[in-house]
Amino acid sequence: MKVMQERVSMGLNGNAAAAHAMRQINPHVVAAYPITPQTDCVERFAEFVSEGLVDTEFVTVESEHSALSACIGAAASGGRVMTATSSQGLALMWEMLYIAASMRLPIVMMVVNRALSGNINIHCDHSDTMGARDAGWIQLFSENAQEVYDNMIQAVRIAEDMRVRLPVMVTQDGFIISHAVERVELLGDEEVKTFVGPYKALYSLLDLQHPVTYGPLDLFDYYFEHKRSQIEAIDNCLPVIEEVGKEFGKLSGRFYGLLEEYRLADAEYAVVVLGSTCGTAKEAVDRLRDRGKKVGLLKIRCFRPFPKEQIIRALAPLKGVAVLDRSVTFGGFGGPVFTEIRSALYDVSPRPLIIDFYYGLGGRDIYVEDIEKAFARIEDVVRVGWVDKHIDYLGLRE
Amino acid sequence: MSRLKTWKELTPGGIICEAGNARTYKTGDWRTERPQVDKAKCINCFFCWAYCPDGSVRVDADKGTMEGFDYDHCKGCGICASVCPKQAITMVPER
Amino acid sequence: MPTLKELAKRPERLTPGHRLCAGCGAPIAVRLILAAADKPVVAANATGCLEVSTTIFPYTAWNIPWIHSAFENAAATIAGVESMYRAKRRRGEIDEEIYFVAFGGDGGTYDIGLQALSGALERGHRFLYVCYNNEAYMNTGIQRSSATPLGAWTTTSPVGRVLPGKTQWRKNLTEIVAAHGIPYVAQSVASNWRDLVNKAEKAFHTDGPSFINVLASCNRGWRHEPSETLKVMQLAVECCIWPLYEVENGVYRLTYKPKEKKPVEEWLRVQGRFRHLLAPENRHLVEAFQRYVDEEWEKLLKRCGEA
Incomplete structure (x- = not known):
């Protein structure tokens, strides 16, 4: 396996572009479950793990529900967390999508857009991610493999920004992008590392000096206030997305807006x-x-x-x-x-x-x-x- | 809690940062019977401490002695009395 | 193994002021298990009585880092926490030794959480999973689970003219977990502190997944006086309905053998949920119950090399 230190232009499909972004981001934990057409991304990431190109704890869970549950546990423990899924997998995560967002956990998830059953269909439409549009996640759509790569890297910065602290979904169209090989410009490994920066922990379960309680019972006296603060959080992140898009443009020459x-x-x-x-x-x-x-x-x-x-x-x-x-x-x-x-x-x-x-x-x-x-x-x-x-x-x- | 916090005053994510603050919530008024200990009979076996669902048996761990009850939180279930090998604990009605 | 007086010197990890019912068995189990930890602990909790009653916002009864996210995923959640811990250890971002524990009721473990539990066990995370087993969905109001014993009244196995309570025997979850071949599996009870603390201590010291199935009475669901909690739980052990044993690296060991095996009727008699079984027309059910317990007990004795 070749390690790419410098900028390089490669023929990659969307899944590979996402996997390379994940390699360069080098998250603490990735928990994922295979589903067509996302599998290719997770397989490639597994290779990076197997070859020792990342320091990631790769948790090969037994379902998408557990994938996001493990991501929630991991993200609440003060480190960078990523996952990837598609269609039914996203549907199985449904319950946890809302919880990840309401806990304000900066998880980045790549979603390959695929039709929801039934009947079962493995090809692209947006019913999976659009169904999740009200779950409290930031959603970035990609036009091609280059944008998948660029969005993944920006997503980390957006999610972890102290003004945001919300999970981000980066989507790409199933097969049309995920499996079509295009020329993709990769930044150098160090450039990505510097761009995303070190993870800043907030309310970590592993901070033994400050024990926190995540996910308490929230009744009629506080639930509404918590939702209101969540509304504020997601509404406030538009300028951050723009800022990060500009900064990424300065680095890569590819500028992004909303x-x-x-x-x-x-x-x-x-x-x-x-x-x-x-x-x-x-x-x-x-x-x-x-x-x-x-x-x-x-x-x-x-x-x-x-x-x-x-x-x-x-x-x-x-x-x-x-x-x-x-x-x-x-x-x-x-x-x-x-x-x-x-x-x-x-x-x-x-x-x-x-x-x-x-x-x-x-x-x-x-x-x-x-x-x-x-x-x-x-x-x-x-x-x-x-x-x-x-x-x-x-x-x-x- | 005299005044409930507004949404702007809450910790993000619905998190509670004051570990163990339930201690400030008093459950003692649930009680219809209160445990009383006759220290003359007590052998400081700590069974009452071990089996109290509410951590409401007061002990001096250094001296190794049972010191009575935390009536702010004791719900009066009577488990301590049931487990006492010397019948040193009796349940008496709350007046 | 520490004495009670030594345990009392450790920090109280579940504080008073939680709102579990008077006489609840769950917090007894939790306090003892957490007291058995000689290093810091981080906990995950499945949805259930323990979770809702200990963390009514803005209050928390947990003096340790704690997370609840949903019902079926306590094992997956703690697996995520433990994975982050491993990642941070590997990167030199943390150096303390920490134990990880997940608590789930029988509904959250035998039923809806079984898949996540199985997955986490198979992957080999270093954590202790505790099922505090009160033999039904008590938080939602006493509905039958796959841990509910034969003949028990619950609100979804009500006693009527046609049906005598639950018509199935319970699932043997401890054996299902043991079949995963993990290093440490045990069955214990909240009425025997020595047995429970000893097992919890072993579990925390296990380098890999461990599991303890703890019988913990719910007096509201079992229908007995709150003060009878310990007695009723202990009777389940004395009647061999809830044997105390452990499976350490595949080796079975009975950790408590009743001096005299009591008839199951003694246990049934002290709980309102079984009252109907004592009617003459339901005699055959008590006998079936006894036969089942006898068979299971004999099987276990063989596994433990006691037969």
């Missing part, structure tokens, strides 16, 4: 997308721009906390917005991205017309043409002046 605007400055119509589909959407935007259409893309990198102000600033001047949701809110009024964006724009006057498209469920491919259709539809809606159909589908056989 959102990424693509040809949006003078646009009249936009699609809003998360994850790997952003690449496809950029291509669609380019093609339409070539045909003289004033279109752009708003890519959401940080979905939790929801960067409301920034999204309003980006979308308010537009005539029409088409949101692409890769997960369903059954019985709800559109997907999670749509409902949130539509709600954010409610106070804007005049406000753009907004429609939603469900797409890509269970790994269904999305093509540039699909996104062109979405643009065509929103243009039609704006021409008519009102929304006839709020929710529609892309790439579905009707």
